[in-house]
Each structure stands twice: as C-alpha cells, then as structure tokens.
Amino acid sequence: MPQQFRLILKNVDAAGFTNDIDCYMRNGGYETLKKALAIAPKDLPDGKKMSPQEQLRDDVKLSGLRGRGGAGFSCGLKWSFVDRRSGKPIYLICNADESEPGTFKDRQIIHKDPHQLIEGMIISCFANDVKLAYIYIRGEFPEGARILNRALNEARAKNFLGKNILGSGQDIEIHVHRGAGAYICGEETGLIESLEGKRPYPRIKPPYFPAILGLWMCPTIVNNVETLCHVKHIVQMGAAEYAKLGTPNNTGTRIVSLSGHVKKPGYYEIEVGKVTLGELINHPDFGGGLLDGRKLKAIIPGGSSSKVLKAGEKFKLKKKGPDGKDIEQETDVLDLPYDFDSLMAAGTMSGSSAVIVIDDSADVVEVLANISEFYAHESCGQCTPCREGSLWMSKTLHRLTHGGGRKGDADYLVKIADNIPGGRTICAFGEACSWPVQSFVGKFKEDFVARGAADEAKRGGIDASHSKAVAPVSAT
Amino acid sequence: MSFTVPAKLEAEIDELITHYPADKKRSASLMLLHALQEHFGWLSKDAIEWTATKLGLQPINVFELVTFYPMFRQQPAGKYVIKVCRTLSCALGGSGKLHEHFCTKLGLDAHAHGLQTSKDGKFSVEFVECLASCGTAPVMMCNEEFYEGVSHAKADEILGKCG
Incomplete structure (x- = not known):
C-alpha cells in the first residue's frame, strides 16, 4: 500500500500550524x-x-x-x-x-x-x-x-x-x-x-x-x-x-512535485523508493490518475532536464534475488520505484523530484519546443556549444511547430544535441538542454518526422519556401 | 534632473550592505538593484551609476547585471506588471490562452516578444519562465502578488482589483 510519509512536510498544511x-x-x-x-x-x-x-x-x-x-x-x-x-x-x-x-x-x-x-x-x-x-x-x-x-x-x-x-x-x-x-x-x-x-x-x-x-x-x-x-x-x-527510512542507498524521504495531466497535481512526500512512478501518477492518495478518457503518453521524471520516459517502456533493473545474487528483472516504466538509483538505471534521473505527466492530448513536438525555448532563454551564454546549440534547437523546434518544419529536422536536432554535452561546456547546463532533445526525439521520432514531412508536403518540397523567396531574383 | 534616493531608502540600502563583509560590498549589487527598482519602477542610467558609486564599483559592473538578469528593467513599465508563466506545466495547463486573454483585454499583441505596456501605461504583460508552482497551473504574478490556478474569470478579477 503506497502512502505518503510526511517528515519534512509534517507541519506544512497541518491544521492550526502557522509559520511564526x-x-x-x-x-x-x-x-x-x-x-x-x-x-x-x-x-x-x-x-x-x-x-x-x-x-x-x-x-x-x-x-x-x-x-x-x-x-x-x-x-x-x-x-x-x-x-x-x-x-x-x-x-x-x-x-x-x-x-x-x-x-x-x-x-x-x-x-x-x-x-x-x-x-x-x-x-x-x-x-x-x-x-x-x-x-x-x-x-x-x-x-x-x-x-x-x-x-x-x-x-x-x-x-x-x-x-x-x-x-x-x-x-x-x-x-x-x-x-x-x-x-x-x-x-x-x-x-x-x-x-x-x-x-x-x-x-x-x-x-x-x-x-x-x-x-x-x-x-x-x-x-x-x-x-x-x-x-x-x-x-x-x-x-x-x-x-x-526509504531504501538502501536511497535513504530518507523526498518531496515529489507532481504536475501536468493528472487529476490531483501537488506535492507528495514519500519514503524514497517505497512508491513507484505509476503509483505517484495513478494512486488515489497521490495523482489520482489521468483525466478521464486520456491515455498516458510520456513522463518527465525529474524536472524538465531529465530524459523523458515513454508510456509502455520496459527496463532491465538489477535486483537482489532470494539467494542474494543479482538478477535482472524486466520492469515497466510505471513500476519503477521512485528513487535515485532506479531512475538512473532507466537511463534518466530523479533530479529535483519533479514529475511532469503528459497525456495523449498533448503533442510531444510542442512539448519539446516549450522545453527548448526555456533552455535557449536561460543559457548564460558563456560556452559556445550551449549558447548556440540551445538556441538552434529552439529555432528548429519553432519552425517545426510553426509550419516550417522539415523531415530531416528530427536528425538535425539530435545532431546538435549530441554536440553540446560531454565536457564541451563548463557546467551541466549543456547536458540539461540536450537530454530532453535527445530523449524526446529518440523515443518519439515518428512524431517529429511526421510533423516535418507534413510541413514539407504542404510547401511542395523541402526547398519550396526557399526557392519561392529567391524566384524573383533569379527571374531578373 | 538629478537623481535622488530618499533618505529612508538609502538607510535601508546601507543596512543591506552590512549583510556582506566590509570588503565584499560588490555582493550587495543585486539587493540594491532590487531596492531601487521597487522604488523607482525601473533602473535608469543614473540609478546604475548611483549603485556603482555606493558600492565602489565601475558603472559597467552594475550595468552588466541589469542587462543579464531578466527581472531588471531599463525602461519604465506599467503600474501593474503581469507575469504569466510560459513554461511546460503551465503551458499544459493553458498559460498560452491566459497570456492571450490578458493581451486581448489590454489591447496588446499576444505574439510580440518581451514586455508590453498598455497605451494608458497602467498594465504591462510579459511571459516569464517557470515560477515554481507547477502543481497549480497556470500561475502568474501581478507585481509582487502571486496567483495560482488562474482561470480567465479570475484573470478579469485580478485586473479589476488594480486601481
């Protein structure tokens, strides 16, 4: 039975408790x-x-x-x-x-x-x-x-x-x-x-x-x-x-900020690792499930920098078997215990413990465009790969969401994202702006390609907009 | 017109400077700029120079902060500044429509970039990045007041309260 455990939040919202x-x-x-x-x-x-x-x-x-x-x-x-x-x-x-x-x-x-x-x-x-x-x-x-x-x-x-x-x-x-x-x-x-x-x-x-x-x-x-x-x-x-409290190597409690497409968004304190991602989203004591008639599409598990998880994704997690030996267990994304190590094993992170739930009413291309605009705005500008890369990713996503997309934009985005992190920047912002792009495009590539292809078809080819623009010049 | 800081404000500023070691006055820059912007509504060239003199800095040391940090303004804004959160959870919760609603009501262009001020100078509207209340999206601030779960009706109410 998953439940909240209020250690830090014990007094927060308690009846009669004031902040003096x-x-x-x-x-x-x-x-x-x-x-x-x-x-x-x-x-x-x-x-x-x-x-x-x-x-x-x-x-x-x-x-x-x-x-x-x-x-x-x-x-x-x-x-x-x-x-x-x-x-x-x-x-x-x-x-x-x-x-x-x-x-x-x-x-x-x-x-x-x-x-x-x-x-x-x-x-x-x-x-x-x-x-x-x-x-x-x-x-x-x-x-x-x-x-x-x-x-x-x-x-x-x-x-x-x-x-x-x-x-x-x-x-x-x-x-x-x-x-x-x-x-x-x-x-x-x-x-x-x-x-x-x-x-x-x-x-x-x-x-x-x-x-x-x-x-x-x-x-x-x-x-x-x-x-x-x-x-x-x-x-x-x-x-x-x-x-x-919590689980080995993931001790104590954590406050999870739950937002996005759930019935009961809010802050929930849990013993680390004692509640799964699925329980956080669906259990009546936590998020209370998705809005009626909606289906889960994706979960951002630890703040917008963390790599996105796709509904239905499966991971191989190492667990201690009854004989004490490590065994690999296939785990659905919703069964991931919410802790530092499990999310890391799933290729993402619990970060600042902010879970953003995205259902099928949202367009992942629009979602990533929103995230990338944030990072383009917030890059401090000190390191070239981050300053330029975050902006180019945002501009590419802007054209994809404003009718100017191309089929090749998906690969182009990943190419930029791959060239920002990994020691090319002074701080981890390089990673923070790349991870969402790498993971969203990697896991939802068909959405990004389809969006670009549809835009191209509307324009009658990749260079139609470009050639139209130069046509008067070449005609003279 | 010469730039004068009222004695009461200057006393507050002098107190703020004591929060930092005596040889590290530069650290007080952001706190001084906040205090001046709260009082004057924006940061003029004179305000920047006054801050620099106060802290024993070159004006460029202060100017480069004003141009970097998004909260500082180099021009006057409306009497009420409305900041609508643009970032993901609020966007999923309808902050795009909320921003558009304010712009339409106040005769502003919802697609223009940056801060815009209504003709009568009463309201400014801008999109800002995450205000850290994602569970009660969409959220906004009107000057220093914070509002959450802002429906269009609530938005109208907030505008109505601004005298």
Missing part, C-alpha cells in the same frame, strides 16, 4: 538545535577526542542523505570535501533558487515552515564551523524572502542566531540574498558568482570546487533547501533511525 516562531516552538521547534549544541566531545578508543562538530558530520554521512536539489550527491561526502585547514572562513549557502521546471517543493517549506529550514541551517553551520551563511532565494519569490527575513529576525530575537547563540560560544548569522530571474543561478558555482555581485557565469572545476574555492575564494557548502531540512531530522532522530 511561537507556533514552531510549540511543536518542538529548535529543540534539535539545543540538542546539537549540547553534544559533548566523544572519547575514541585510540585516546583521541571526537568534537561535537565531527560527530554531527559523521551522522550526516551515516544517514546516507543525498542532495535533494538535483544531482543526488551524498551530503556527508560533500561536507567532508570542505577545506578545513586553509584558515579561511567557511561559508554555507542554502540554494533556494528553485527553478527547475516542474519543481515547487522548496516553495512550500519556505512559505509554510521557514523555521524548519533555519533550524537545519543553524545546525549545519555549527557542524561545519560556519559563522556566516546566506539563503539565495530566487527573485520571483518576494513573499518567500519577506517570510524568511521575518523568521530570521524572530530567531535572532530568541538568540538562535547572532552572537554567542544560546550561550554556546558560537556566533552564527544568516542573511537572505535575492536572485533576479536567472535559472543558471541554481548551478552552485553560478550561484556563488551571483552572490558575489557578478553575472552568474558558472566556474570551471577544477580548480573552483566550492568546497575549496567557493564564495569569495573561501571553502563553501551549497545545499538545497530540502537537504538542509533533512539535516535537522537526522540530528533529531539519529542517523541510524533516519537511514531506516
């Missing part, structure tokens, strides 16, 4: 921070001592927490990369730039339970010896920025923030920094450039790994809103208890 600090504290708020600050150094068998900070970082590593922003990278590992010997200050940035199309989970946390995020951030600051942190919130969330500012002021008034918080000797400050409408600021090095007051051109790695040369060339941790909330719960529950 008093309500949060009545519901156990900031107790976990007090617990973290009270951790005593631990004696190790070799006579050394483990500091409270090291214990907290160890907990996050043991919990198996993977980043909820898109890449699904181990949070504990990310924290372990931080250069703690440079003597420079360490900074923490909360990535609240939520802008991957399809994603609307961080909005819920920021608007309805901001103190959960702030508590998670303060604990993460303490665990990483961070004195100054920022919440980089997208410019289109002015209300979210106001709510966070008010919440931060409330936390300051209670001495959860500021100098010598709760008498612990720790100084921790958090400020809100607003973006201004650029998707690329969700990329962590682009975000850092933006926070430095520059154009958000992503930095090349190496050498600019944020953990070593991040904000103002200092070691920096960039974590997603939801990830930082999980830190609070890991400390509250203990790493071992937390790791029992």
